[in-house]
Amino acid sequence: MDLFNIEGKKAIVTGGTRGLGYGMAEGLMEAGCEVVIVGTSDKVQEVAESFVNRGFRCHGVKADFAKREGVYEGFAACVEKLGGDLDIIVNAHGIQRRHSAEVFPIEEWDEVLNVNLNSVFILCQEAAKIMLKKEYGKIINIASMVSWFGGQTVPAYTAAKGGVTQLTKELSNDWIARGINVNAIAPGYMATEMNSALLDPENPRYQQITDRIPANRWGTGEDMKGACIFLASHASDYLGGAIIPVDGGYLVK
Numbered sequence: 001m002d003l004f005n006i007e008g009k010k011a012i013v014t015g016g017t018r019g020l021g022y023g024m025a026e027g028l029m030e031a032g033c034e035v036v037i038v039g040t041s042d043k044v045q046e047v048a049e050s051f052v053n054r055g056f057r058c059h060g061v062k063a064d065f066a067k068r069e070g071v072y073e074g075f076a077a078c079v080e081k082l083g084g085d086l087d088i089i090v091n092a093h094g095i096q097r098r099h100s101a102e103v104f105p106i107e108e109w110d111e112v113l114n115v116n117l118n119s120v121f122i123l124c125q126e127a128a129k130i131m132l133k134k135e136y137g138k139i140i141n142i143a144s145m146v147s148w149f150g151g152q153t154v155p156a157y158t159a160a161k162g163g164v165t166q167l168t169k170e171l172s173n174d175w176i177a178r179g180i181n182v183n184a185i186a187p188g189y190m191a192t193e194m195n196s197a198l199l200d201p202e203n204p205r206y207q208q209i210t211d212r213i214p215a216n217r218w219g220t221g222e223d224m225k226g227a228c229i230f231l232a233s234h235a236s237d238y239l240g241g242a243i244i245p246v247d248g249g250y251l252v253k
Helices: 019-030 043-055 068-081 106-134 155-178 204-212 221-230
Strands: 008-015 036-038 056-062 086-089 137-142 180-187 243-246
Touching: 008 019, 008 068, 008 106, 019 036, 019 043, 019 086, 019 221, 019 243, 036 043, 036 204, 043 056, 056 068, 056 155, 068 106, 068 221, 086 221, 106 137, 106 155, 137 155, 137 221, 155 180, 180 221
Parallel strands: 008 036, 008 086, 036 056, 086 137, 137 180, 180 243
Antiparallel strands: none
16 A cells, blocks of 8 residues: 555645645645635635646635635535545634734634634534545644644634644544544744734744744745645554644744
8 A cells, every 4th residue: 555645535625725725735636636725715716727727636615714604605515526525624724813812802703713713623524424424534634833832912813723733632532433534733833924924024023933943944835745645645544633743843942
């Protein structure tokens, strides 16, 4: 058996139009998967078309994961694009809102928790309904450095990512003996749009963070591909509830 062979597998990658989600979607397609990418705007169709023009099997679905019905509708549309089957789901979508905790708007708290945690549970649950029937599936959630640390000015994001970490462990306990591996990747500090405020060289946090990364650079979507393919393949068949840091060594500094 080629442990890392995922050619012909059917996958969903949420948040696949940019950043880390784009990198992981591209990695899965490069490895031979048929992939549905999910985004919040019409841009998702343009990105999907660009992948198709490169010879990949890709579909785009627009969905609003801030609303519960939008999660169910978006997932159903993805599965329809894949002919009713699903082998891999990568829950890479997410939003960020920054305010000090004492003034954090409760409306934004609800928004972040709905998008970054509640929708992840629904997507895992819906994916499992398909995967359990065939006793095979790979669910890959995206955790964060704030799954361990508290962060600053991001109370909702931190709470949601802590929840994703614990949810990943619980779902693994429920499903690993029934053929579904549920694990998570915890990206370190990545040079993505979500971190635009931190990437400003004038921000003192930028240099503090960079100095702590042993790899001496911020990560990119390219750095996520290897871990994603590993968790999507038979190489991870005995791995359950793991949270794998892809952080340039940040956690161990």
